[in-house]
Amino acid sequence: MNKNFRLQAVEHFYDFHPISAQQIFEAVAARGIAKEDITEEVLQMHDQDHYGGTQAVDRLMAQAAFTSIDHMLDVCSGMGGPARYIAWKSGCRVTGLDLTASRVAGAIALTQAARMSDRVDFVQGNALEMPFEDNSFTRVIGQEAFAHIPNKKQLISECARVLKPGGRMVFSDIMSHQKLSQDNADRLFEGMRFSEIATLQDYISWLANVGLTSVQSIDLSSEWTRILVDRHAMYRSLETQTVTRLGREHFDRYDHAYAHFVGLYKSGVLSGALVHAFNPNKK
Numbered sequence: 001m002n003k004n005f006r007l008q009a010v011e012h013f014y015d016f017h018p019i020s021a022q023q024i025f026e027a028v029a030a031r032g033i034a035k036e037d038i039t040e041e042v043l044q045m046h047d048q049d050h051y052g053g054t055q056a057v058d059r060l061m062a063q064a065a066f067t068s069i070d071h072m073l074d075v076c077s078g079m080g081g082p083a084r085y086i087a088w089k090s091g092c093r094v095t096g097l098d099l100t101a102s103r104v105a106g107a108i109a110l111t112q113a114a115r116m117s118d119r120v121d122f123v124q125g126n127a128l129e130m131p132f133e134d135n136s137f138t139r140v141i142g143q144e145a146f147a148h149i150p151n152k153k154q155l156i157s158e159c160a161r162v163l164k165p166g167g168r169m170v171f172s173d174i175m176s177h178q179k180l181s182q183d184n185a186d187r188l189f190e191g192m193r194f195s196e197i198a199t200l201q202d203y204i205s206w207l208a209n210v211g212l213t214s215v216q217s218i219d220l221s222s223e224w225t226r227i228l229v230d231r232h233a234m235y236r237s238l239e240t241q242t243v244t245r246l247g248r249e250h251f252d253r254y255d256h257a258y259a260h261f262v263g264l265y266k267s268g269v270l271s272g273a274l275v276h277a278f279n280p281n282k283k
């Protein structure tokens with residue numbers, strides 16, 4: 001299966017995802033909040049497309065030790081929830097990069113609504129060929145997105161390239177304890193558009209290959225298993241809206257794929273971790 005096909009499949013998956021910027025605007029309106037009263041705090045319960053919401057971002061922020069002079073890159077920034085939250089909490093500047101044009105448009109619309117466009121911007125592009133100069137950012141982060149990317153060795157190399165000397169990379173991702181069976185790998189691509197699931201050991205060696213050091217990790221497998229069971233229930237609670245918006249077949253296909261994904265966490269095949277690495281390179 002060629003790389004472009006896999007990237008197009010990811011874009012299509014997010015174009016038709018159950019949660020979108022439009023759905024967030026509707027959820028905010030349903031809370032009785034007018035568009036002109038939208039702030040980052042209003043959005044944060046809707047716009048975090050990873051596991052554990054803003055608490056997970058707080059843990060990532062503690063690892064990354066942000067200050068207001070940082071310029072952070074959020075690789076695979078989705079609807080921009082973590083980007084806005086980190087800028088709001090730390091005062092730093094944030095750039096988000098995402099492959100899916102509709103996600104980037106949604107992130108920009110939500111950021112404008114929260115009046116944060118002076119500090120938070122979004123660029124459409126592929127994380128495997130980042131449209132940034134070398135040594136552009138003091139922090140590089142990613143959450144629950146790298147599993148979609150087919151060549152993670154190249155992804156880590158790109159992250160290291162754009163990270164300034166002295167900078168930190170902190171990311172969490174869906175991983176497996178051991179190499180996945182071909183059947184599970186195929187089903188995770190078919191249903192969730194995960195192109196390559198790495199082990200923690202894979203990540204540690206790719207980080208070392210590009211000269212990143214002081215690698216530390218926190219195992220999130222049990223925490224994510226609990227979260228994913230709840231998340232599946234949340235998607236099921238959106239059945240009526242999703243069927244109306246995207247059709248019965250789409251809902252059933254997504255539900256089936258999600259059940260398989262959550263099952264792989266429950267049976268201990270999949271894992272998750274937060275990984276921290278440092279760029280010691282001197283220019």
Ligand SMILES: C[S@@+](CC[C@H](N)C(=O)[O-])C[C@H]1O[C@@H](n2cnc3c(N)ncnc32)[C@H](O)[C@@H]1O
Pocket residue numbers: 007010011014047048049050075076077078079080081082097098099100103125126127128142143144145148149
């Ligand atoms: C699960 S969402 C995570 C969004 C965000 N990190 C968050 O926590 O809210 C995954 C995102 O990765 C993006 N993505 C997948 N493959 C990508 C690639 N090769 N380059 C850039 N973005 C990509 C998708 O478009 C999607 O928006």
